[in-house]
Each structure stands twice: as C-alpha cells, then as structure tokens.
Amino acid sequence: MNDVSPQTPRTDRENWGSKIGVILAVAGSAVGLGNFLRFPGEAVNNGGGAFMIPYIASLLILGIPICWCEWTMGRLGGRRGVNSPPGVLSAIWNHPLARFVGGLQLMLPVVIYMYYVFVEAWCLYYAVQFFDGAFENLFGQATEGLTDHDDVVRNVVGASGGFFETACGQGENGAIFTLTGRGMLLCVAVSFGANFLLIYRGVSRGIEAFCKVAMPLLIGCAVLILIRVLTLPGISAGLGFMWNPDWPKLADPNVWLAAAGQIFFSLSVGFGLILTYASYLRSDDDVVLSGLSATSANELCEVVLAGLIVVPTAFLFLGAENAKGSTFGLGFVTLPSIMHFMPGGRWFGGLWFGLLWLGALTSTLSMLQPAIAFLEEGFGLRRRASVIVLGLITLAGALPIMYFSKNAIALDHADFWVNQLMIYIGATGQVLIFGWVLGAHRGIREANRGAELRLPRGYGFFIRYITPTFLIVVFVSWATVHAPDYVRGMIPSLQGKLAARAVYEKAAYEKLGPAWLDLAPAAAPLARTDLSDEQADLVDAQLTELLGPSPDVRVDRLPDWLRKLEPEATASAEPAETQAAIAGGLFVCLILLLAITVILSHVAYRHRMARIIAAHPAAEPGEDSP
Amino acid sequence: MIRPACMAAVMGAADGLTPAGWAMMIGSVGMVLALCAFCIRRVLREPHPEEYMHAPLDIDTHDTNDDEES
Numbered sequence: 147m148n149d150v151s152p153q154t155p156r157t158d159r160e161n162w163g164s165k166i167g168v169i170l171a172v173a174g175s176a177v178g179l180g181n182f183l184r185f186p187g188e189a190v191n192n193g194g195g196a197f198m199i200p201y202i203a204s205l206l207i208l209g210i211p212i213c214w215c216e217w218t219m220g221r222l223g224g225r226r227g228v229n230s231p232p233g234v235l236s237a238i239w240n241h242p243l244a245r246f247v248g249g250l251q252l253m254l255p256v257v258i259y260m261y262y263v264f265v266e267a268w269c270l271y272y273a274v275q276f277f278d279g280a281f282e283n284l285f286g287q288a289t290e291g292l293t294d295h296d297d298v299v300r301n302v303v304g305a306s307g308g309f310f311e312t313a314c315g316q317g318e319n320g321a322i323f324t325l326t327g328r329g330m331l332l333c334v335a336v337s338f339g340a341n342f343l344l345i346y347r348g349v350s351r352g353i354e355a356f357c358k359v360a361m362p363l364l365i366g367c368a369v370l371i372l373i374r375v376l377t378l379p380g381i382s383a384g385l386g387f388m389w390n391p392d393w394p395k396l397a398d399p400n401v402w403l404a405a406a407g408q409i410f411f412s413l414s415v416g417f418g419l420i421l422t423y424a425s426y427l428r429s430d431d432d433v434v435l436s437g438l439s440a441t442s443a444n445e446l447c448e449v450v451l452a453g454l455i456v457v458p459t460a461f462l463f464l465g466a467e468n469a470k471g472s473t474f475g476l477g478f479v480t481l482p483s484i485m486h487f488m489p490g491g492r493w494f495g496g497l498w499f500g501l502l503w504l505g506a507l508t509s510t511l512s513m514l515q516p517a518i519a520f521l522e523e524g525f526g527l528r529r530r531a532s533v534i535v536l537g538l539i540t541l542a543g544a545l546p547i548m549y550f551s552k553n554a555i556a557l558d559h560a561d562f563w564v565n566q567l568m569i570y571i572g573a574t575g576q577v578l579i580f581g582w583v584l585g586a587h588r589g590i591r592e593a594n595r596g597a598e599l600r601l602p603r604g605y606g607f608f609i610r611y612i613t614p615t616f617l618i619v620v621f622v623s624w625a626t627v628h629a630p631d632y633v634r635g636m637i638p639s640l641q642g643k644l645a646a647r648a649v650y651e652k653a654a655y656e657k658l659g660p661a662w663l664d665l666a667p668a669a670a671p672l673a674r675t676d677l678s679d680e681q682a683d684l685v686d687a688q689l690t691e692l693l694g695p696s697p698d699v700r701v702d703r704l705p706d707w708l709r710k711l712e713p714e715a716t717a718s719a720e721p722a723e724t725q726a727a728i729a730g731g732l733f734v735c736l737i738l739l740l741a742i743t744v745i746l747s748h749v750a751y752r753h754r755m756a757r758i759i760a761a762h763p764a765a766e767p768g769e770d771s772p
Numbered sequence: 773m774i775r776p777a778c779m780a781a782v783m784g785a786a787d788g789l790t791p792a793g794w795a796m797m798i799g800s801v802g803m804v805l806a807l808c809a810f811c812i813r814r815v816l817r818e819p820h821p822e823e824y825m826h827a828p829l830d831i832d833t834h835d836t837n838d839d840e841e842s
Binding site for chain 1: 788803
C-alpha cells in the first residue's frame, strides 16, 4: 500500500518500539493549555455534567468530521505543490472565496500565537517561581499564625490572586514593562525566542522528539494525581460539583457556543494548522486513523484527566467559591493554591507548570508553520527570511496585547473574536468547500487513499448537511445572544455611562435594597448576584425608577445623598471608557489584519501559487487545475 | 495530604454525585476511553504505523535547510 522501500526485517521489540513511538508522538502533540486550563473552567461554568452534552455533540458533529476534512484537504493540496491554507484551498477551488477562507485560516493561528505566547510565558514564570520557592514563602507569610482552615484557605487564595494580578499585569496596563514586571518580561522573551529559534533552526521535530518523553510524563503525572484524587475521602462531593448536570443550562445558547469553541480550540481544528501540516504528507500516508488518534489523545487529556482532577480537587481543597473560577482563575490562582496543601507542592508545582510550558510551546510552534509556508510559497522567501518577517509581525501584535493587560482586556477580546467568530467562519467555509466544491464522494475517496481506517458510512451526508447546519445554527445563536454584549463593550461613551451608573446603583441598593426586598432595616442586603429572578426584577424596577431608564444618569434629578457621589462616578467612568476604547481598537485591528491577509493571499496566488499549482497537475480526473 | 478540617468543611458543602452526575461522568469518561482504546488497538495492529501515521509536529516540512535549497 505504501511506497516504502524494502527494509531489513525488524525484530519484534523494534516493531513494538516504533508503534509505541507513534502513540507517544500523537499524545505529545495533543497536550496543550486548552486541555488542562481551559476545559475544566468551561465545563464547571456551563452546567457541569450538562456541558458534556453540547461538548460531545460538538466533538462528533464538528471536531472529528472537520479534523478528517482538514487532514484530507491538506494532503490533497500538498500533492498540488502548495502548503499554506490559501494555497491548499485554492488548489481545490480556484475562486476568490477560497482565498478569503484561506486568508482567514492563515491569520487565525498568527493572532492566536500573539496572545497564546503570553499565557505560555505565565506558565514558565510560575514554574520558575515554584522551583525558586517564591510561592512557598508567599503562602507561608500569608498563613503565618493562622489555625482556622477557612482563614488559611482565604489567605492562600488571596495571596495567589494577588500574585497573579501583579505578575501577569492584571492590575494595571503596562505593568509587565515596569521594573517589577521584568521577571515576566524575561519569560515572555524566553518563550518568544524559544519559538522562533526552534522554528528558525528547523528543529521543531527535535522538540517533538523531546516531547515524546516529556508530554507522556505530564500525562503520567496527571494519572498519578488522578489516582490520588479519586481515593481522597469525600471526593464524591468534588466530583458532584464538576459532573452533576445543571439541565436548564442546556437552553442557554452560550453553553453550546462555549462547547463548540472548546472543541475548536483544543483540537486545533478550523484554523489552518492541520491543513498545512497534512500538506507535507505523502499521497498515501494515512489521514483517517492519524486524525482520530490525535483527537482521542486530546480527549483523554481533557475529559478524563483534566475533567476528573482540576475542579474536584479545587473544590475539595478550597471550597465551591474557588472551584468555580474563570479559566485563568482556575489555572493560575486556584491550582497554585492547591499546591500549598500538597506535600512537595513546591517541586510538584514547578514540574506541573514547566511541563505545561512545554505543552504550550509545542502548540505555538505549530501555529507558526502556516504563515511560514505562505511566505515561502507565496512570495518566494527562504525559510530564514520567512521566520524573520513572521517574528516581526507577531512581535508587533503581541506587544500591545501584553501592554493592555489590565483584566486581560486585550487577550480576552482577541480570544473572543478569534475563537467565537472567526474560527466559525473559517471552519464553515472549509466544510462547505470540502462537502460541496471538492464533493463529498471525491473527498471520501481521497481520505480513504492509504487509510488504515476507512471513513464511516454516512460521513458524506454528515459533512454536507449536518456539520454546516450545526455550525450555522451555533453561529446565528452567537450573533443574536452573545455578540451584542461584546459590541456594546467596545463603545467607550456607553461603557463610561454604565460604569458611572453602577456607582449610583450600588449606593442606592445598599441604602434602599432591604426596604425594597422587605427585609429588616438593619439586615445586610443580599449580593445582587444572589437574588432570585423575582427579587432581581423588583430591584431593577426600583433602580430604573430612581435613576431613569437610560444608561446616562441625570444627576440633577438625583436625591442629595446620591448626587454627592458624582466625583466617584466620574472617576469610575474614565477607566471603563479606556477599556472599551482598547477593545474597540483591537477589533478594528483584527478586521484590518484580516483584510490585509486576504489581499496578500490573493496577490500571492496571482504572483506564484497559481503557477505552482499548474505545475503540479491533478493526479486524477476531476482535480481541477486553476 | 488534606487536613480533616478541610474535609469537614467540604463534606457539608455538597451532596456528592447524583445518579445523573454518575451517568454523565461514566458516560463521558467511558466514551473517551473506548475511543482511545480503539485507536491504540488499531495502531498496534498495523505492521509499520510509523511509516504512514504522523502527529503534526512529527511531520517533516522539507523546508528547514535554506542551504540545501540553494
């Protein structure tokens, strides 16, 4: 089946070694930050066990089918002599829309790299700080003299949160560029430099060989922890916190969006990576079993290891409040806090974050290859020149994301627009090209060429109808439910008014809330997030009556006790306006970058790619030449 | 590894796994383990999988030596 030259017969041991090597390589490639940091937070915040229904639906309807379609189209494009997403898609469909989808898939990994490398640097910084004993000292000082467990937990989590805010620049824009942020800046430089040095020297396969050992080590560590966690007394409570389903959440489109976004992010589908790497395969290399094996290894890390360890452990050690945090909160505040309660936490924490850094490094390395391939084949640059050009572009994009770090505003917005808008458009375009332009039958025939596992029956129907419909339904839900909030979040004047109004609302609720809710006058008002729906509606109605329906509060109509808060309200409006301006600016930059990438894709196609594709004629009737 | 005070605090804080929670956990974990076992079995059954199965970073991009190209 394969055109492999005759070889010396191997011993059984060599043969088994090479098989295990394949499994380790696939497992090594699968591990990333999305598994251990992103998935648990998404699951616990989106319905616990109920989240697994949209998650598994997304895996079966989007993840696996799109993965196969990317591997197949990539290998097909490679036969036509092109490797970048615009080249591969243009080889299949000579149409400007193919350049648009290809340009989008070229841009996405570059933008993801720009912020992912920052999070990668956090992992390195945390690893160094753990090994250095900084966390041990920090938690030791925070809990000195305390005996009550609740106080200890509160102080440890507080200290960990404070560390995260300071070290990762969450408290102030530009913090990592100050003297106190120089350690983090150094880690950013090391991470950035390591990526480009490895890809410049062409040793990404070398790092992969290292990861064949290191990543299974990370998985082995996680398995050991899992065994320990599952044998802890009371673990049922922690597992219940993670896995008990909150069924009403299934009616919330955001939950379905979050599940689909998680699948795209952790499987690296929908943004051109696999398209590029598969283009370097030989025409009869397997793509079906390779794709499925990579997916299953990823799911093992994500669902079995991260799903059973992170949140249940956080719940056991730190309680419900701390186990239900954001992705970054769980990964960089809760997990370091847990290490304090573990024997050898200093070394274990260092090892954990060090291996996570390595996992992140393998992910970011692969994000660079599509753009390098594009510069090489589209503009005739050598690899060295391509790496330098790409290094300058990604540095220019990463610096503002690192600078505007307060509340991770730039990172959060970049992640949102990339993961919840652009990947959908890119993946939808790719699936439509596979199912309707290349044609499902021809696509399946191409996928099955040299396949050790043939595509299941019904895949053609799935990729033509079910997958695009699911993508479009999820996308339309997103556009109607989620997008308006993010669009409003980019309007500085509106955000300023809302921030000012929040000051008045807080004061009004604290003073009048107990009366509105018929509580005893001396009773402390409930937190607004703890109110029932009826109570929240009642409070909203009272606040609207007091402050007016518009976000813009008419100060002259307020009672004196509220009017005197005007300076405080004005002061809170300014940072909100700045944050909104940053978010809006970032969105405009992303759109501009997309436009530039699509134009460049078109130019590159006319300039060189069309000739390359023409020089590699279709291998079988029906493979159209442009 | 974990102090009794902590456990006491935790034990009162949640009810543990409900039947639906058990079902979701076992179903999800079981499905993933079955998928992994299927893939590993298929890989181990192949005579020389290293010759035609690849993980992304394991793939040679053939463009890493500028000198050779020239």
